[in-house]
Amino acid sequence: MPDFAIPPFQPFAIELDRGSLALAPTGPLLTRRLSDLEGLFADPAACEAAVEHDDEVVYTVASSTVPETAGELPQSITRIRPGRVSGEFYFTKGHVHPVAEGEIYLGLEGEGGLLLYDGSQVIFLPMAPDRIGYIPPGWAHRSVNTGDSDYSFLAVYPGAAGHDYDWVLEHGFGARVFAGDAGLELRSYTDPGSRIR
Numbered sequence: 001m002p003d004f005a006i007p008p009f010q011p012f013a014i015e016l017d018r019g020s021l022a023l024a025p026t027g028p029l030l031t032r033r034l035s036d037l038e039g040l041f042a043d044p045a046a047c048e049a050a051v052e053h054d055d056e057v058v059y060t061v062a063s064s065t066v067p068e069t070a071g072e073l074p075q076s077i078t079r080i081r082p083g084r085v086s087g088e089f090y091f092t093k094g095h096v097h098p099v100a101e102g103e104i105y106l107g108l109e110g111e112g113g114l115l116l117y118d119g120s121q122v123i124f125l126p127m128a129p130d131r132i133g134y135i136p137p138g139w140a141h142r143s144v145n146t147g148d149s150d151y152s153f154l155a156v157y158p159g160a161a162g163h164d165y166d167w168v169l170e171h172g173f174g175a176r177v178f179a180g181d182a183g184l185e186l187r188s189y190t191d192p193g194s195r196i197r
């Protein structure tokens, strides 16, 4: 398993293979399955049944060799598989950066979205290849695959920003993204029967 490089290092280039979306050189690879997302979907029983069935991979995060340390600017490629749990599109766990710093995402393939929540306001940014999504400091963010093929994006973020996943467990995300009869639906996080738009 490749690891992060140890700073300080010389300037270097990273090749992005546009076919496989592999980075070279490459760092650690993280894999998240449905069982890693238990308790996050609106329908926990349906998620549990899917975990029992085949515990599908929901997403992978392939990091470059740049470490998450102060002063560095790490990158990673997230690939979210297409899928739904009771109509709710597959998503990433979602987090907020405890050191409030911005982050950018660049869409690489597929159709998806960035759900952003500051504790009161919720914003959904549709994402597609070549679209840059900007996450301002302090906004929790979760990515959603709203298509029927892989949705992948490049993330670039400050190395000392950290990742707080508990904030999301406590505050939720303001909205959930579902496949509706006439397309994508944003529904209330705590009352998924009620549509926001």
Ligand code: S6P
Residues within 6 Å of the ligand: 061, 076, 078, 092, 093, 094, 095, 103, 141, 142, 143, 155, 157, 163
């Ligand atoms: C890191 C950046 C992404 C996510 C990745 C997985 O700051 O936002 O690389 O880590 O998309 O999402 P999560 O919420 O499981 O970390």
Ligand code: ZN
Residues within 6 Å of the ligand: 095, 097, 103, 141, 157
């Ligand atoms: Zn982030």
